[in-house]
Amino acid sequence: MTVSIALHQLRYRVVSLLVLLCVTWPNITLVWGTTEPGHLYSSLTHIKALFTFDQQVGEVVMLLPEHLPAASRYLESYLCVDVDRSRGVEVSGNPIHVYSVIKRLVLYWPSITSALHVYTTLELGHLVERLQKVASTVVLPTESDLRGAALALIRLQKVYRIPVGSFMAGHLANNTTSVKLHLEDCLRIAKASYEDQGYSYSITWFHYCHYLAAAAATTTTTTTNTHPSTTTTTTTDITTYIRRAEKEHNDRFQDDNENFFQERVRSYGGWRVLQESSIGPVCRGEQVTAPVSGSLSCYVSHRGSPHLLLRPLQYEQLHTDPEIIHFHNVLSQAEMQLLRNISHDELGQAMVISEDGFSNKVQIQVRVSHTSWLNSTDHPLIPRLNARFSHITGLDMQPGEGLRKAAEGLQVQNYCVGGHYRSHLDLIYKSGREEEVRQKTIMQVSKCLPVFKPGCSPLYLPGDRIATFMVYLSDVSAGGRTGFPKAGVSVVPEAGSAVFWYNLKRNGEVNWNTQHCGCPVLLGNKWGEF
């Protein structure tokens, strides 16, 4: 199935471009749709709208009399955004701010809104009215979105090895925000991880909560990290949570699984070693394999294309098997902006193909991003880009129809903070079950040629994505690399540059070393903001 999208209004901003080149068959692994419950934090459009709405709520709440406790709580949290905005600190691209805005709107806004009618007669009546109008147009977050935002923090913690104390203090990647987390947040995040079976992380967070609760209990006044409403959770309660999580951990212990410590938990307290996430080292840009010194090169070349003679390409070879090439300055700022504009309104939650190879289904934890597809007819820029990519790669980018199709349409993709794409292959045949695919020969695949016949397994359709050409439409403030854990290579997103590799070997076999991931975005937006 090919998804073609008619573009309507050209507005805001966005993202990156993924061109997946197929031999013959127009398969897609990705379709667009609306944002799933729990995933509001990953939608650029929604998050932008929430921050705008939040600002309006903040302005009204500042004028309300103090006796509305929810309003005071709202304000206390909101003022941190206000401070950061005035300091020029990134707000919508900061996962702690994103978690906090969702929290304010889920926990405090409902009580505020139900009390607001009282104030319509006062001086601030017109502000209240305006706010209520806006509220009816905004997709407001739910408890499950708050849980999703908490789990996004855990994902970042796993991959980038961020200490709990760093989140609590609002400090990420050398970037400090005014927003601080409290005991109630600590408990919420710990519980979210526990419910998601991330036992080791939940235990780590519960220990921190225990420390906060103990500190609060020894002071008569509230400390900076606690809040009156949370002092009802005692250290005894938290100890019970820890014991429960430890028991679950030990009962379900799996060696080498990032949800568990390296060993069973033996006694209460003590030092425990967290498992390394399989993508952690590449995503952090650490050296994971011995450098292939001497064999890699940088070129300025026209790559044999007369079209590139006057403006040769700068390219860097990052790896030899597979050959991974990083091309620089492939798109101009204006082109990136245009692509972000024309895709923005069509972004929908990305999905991945299901096991049976045909019915697309959402696997939310695997791929958290928003995508849209661009056709050649959507804008005159698209055919121009297809031609340019063809000159660069030497491959046919003819979008065509059916078996004439050489390449899929352009796919634009946006990841917000915490957004990621787990390790996968871009192939259609089968990602993951290596042995099974090895046993199927190319002959079996060709039985299905020249057209799809009944009896051919949907897993072995004629043609496959032979190569991937991916252009970054923005820089990313922190995180968001494209990581190749088997090849030990990672690429830092650089606006206007492109990564290219062949998914198949010359003989048509799968190149398993092309396994790659979109590392979680720690700060900012992959791909772009304007």
Ligand SMILES: O=C(O)CCC(=O)C(=O)O
């Ligand atoms: O986001 C990235 O860096 C990788 C994206 C990717 O692998 C894909 O969409 O297939």
Ligand SMILES: [Fe+2]
């Ligand atoms: Fe991919």
